[in-house]
Amino acid sequence: MAAPVNSVCKTSADRLQVNCTSFQKKTRSKLISIPGTRPSVQNGQLLVSTGVTSLDYLLGGGLAVGTVLLIEEDRFDSYSRMILKYFLAEGVVCRHELFVATAQDNPDEILQELPAPILDDVAVPKPVEQPRLTGEPQDILDAMKIAWRYQNLPKVQSALASSSRFGHYYDVSKTMEVEIRQAAKCHRFYLPDHITPSSSYSALLKSLQEVIHREGFDLATPMSKSRNILRVGLHSLGSALWGDDLCCHDKPRHSHALTTFLYGLRALLRSSLSVAVVTLPSHLIQDRALMGNITRLCDNAIALESFKGSERETNPLYKDYHGLLYVRQVPHLNCLARQLPDHKDLAFKLKRKQFTIERLHLPPDLSETVSRVSRGEPVGVASACGSSASGTKNLDF
């Protein structure tokens, strides 16, 4: 539905609005085509992929440029960190620029753990090809003998200038190769390196604004041929390492430091071509109203609850999944209606090549009267005979 939005833009802004947000497609005469982005089919917003295709689907096609995705961390920060790594890896593959800010681990550690992309058409900087040793002409070597009908078809380009796909798949058992990772420009903010008298959040905000302004992501800068997206990953905001006492006290004294930062972050993002993913250890924050304020200041918000270490890990209801996912907030951007999810009971599973989010399906209730097929249910039926094998269910008296 990009066409109606086009006409709206034409009638409303006769001159190009310089101080507009990144939402409006600047498509009067020339299309902005930034690699790794696509316009939304619902309202024409510019979307980027989060790296997880099922999360893209949940967010309505992707993450809109200029918005913040808040991820409430699971207890051990394993899956939220994984999603953050997917997000940054997607930025590397799409040749976006990255900005990583952490207080606990060095940003380089997170960057070294990025998962390896699977596709063939990911741009890999190749070493300079060795000149051919033999003097044979090229076409004799390349002439096909068996599949000669395909001789004239164009060859598959294995090294594209930029990946034109939206959303890639990653193999989490391998880390990204160093050459691919170093091809992407990454800005780092490691809090122990920035000891300032002011609060750490204001230092982070100033550093982010300086990067946005210096690298030209500002929408106010004149339109040049090539624009790029800045992906901002903020790890574990609100934890005690950021100098905040949100996680330490029931009634924190400076509860507005983080919310003021999120407000400034929203202001920065709305006026530049950037997108942010923020992870927050919400299970440490006791103040539920504060979590509500934080959620309202971010646009998209999801919460992860993993089964690791809880009694749900062995619960047969959840044996197919690694955790539950809650959608806390869906924004309405430049329109009245939101794209609400169909279901609210979602569960996620991290497989080697995919992070899937799907509707929580309870396994079918196989009682003895319904079906004799036993799938080896972990729910041990303690038969009265005291037999140990589970296969004796059919012989219960």
Next chain:
Amino acid sequence: MFTELNSILNTSPDSYTRGEFILVSDRQSDASFLIHHFLSFYLRARCKVCFLGLAQSFCHYSAVSQRLGVSLTQAKEKGQLVFFEGLKECLSVLTPKENNVESEAMNFLRDPPVGLRSLYEFVRSSVIGSDNMEEGAEQWGPSVLLVDDLSVLLSLGVDVGAVLDFSHYCRALVCSQVQGNMVMLVRCNGEEDDDDDDDDDGDIGSDVLLKGLTHQCNLNLHVQGLPTGYCKDIHGQMEVCWKRRQGDAPHMQKNLFQYKVYDKGASFFARGTSSAVL
């Protein structure tokens, strides 16, 4: 402008009561669609509107108003709309640069105990300043103040008392002195009935603000989620509460509606009569 809401409230751009304070509130829901309604309503009624857009950027309001049939940029050019974009002004205070002038109205960000006096001065200058117009300018109707939303001020560290003072000053200025209207949005978080006394400060703050403003207002539109749970077709319920004085006794009238927000508007219907159900 939502026509069904106009018929519920018995108003139209041609006839509306003046000197009213309309409070839009929500609890664990989002009532900002009502702010868009009132913005397009008063612009169509040819009032002079002062809009404090603290929650979103100007482009967002402009895009939504475009779908409702009103152009904010044209209204700004003609002088009908004074738009205060909180997001843009806050950056000049939060990340100060040497050659940039700090925005006066948002100086509470630097020092929250200062309060909202500068913000009130901004409102006053835009409401009163319209009376001293030069010759030849278009005559607009009574001034209207719209605030979206007050809970952002609480998140930015302003004290509840300061926000209540600000709303009182604005009401005295806009509703009593100039005989215009005022619409404010307040958002709450927690459950309505909190039995435990050792509750969070933040929750108490927004609840105190809501109670104080509900006491001051003439019309309260309270938006909540459905008590029976999440439904994709019915987005929530809205309670309309009028406070009128008939003779000496204050008279309160309440109505409950359910609503669904579309791309270009919202529809309101009595409970149980949603098109998804019937």
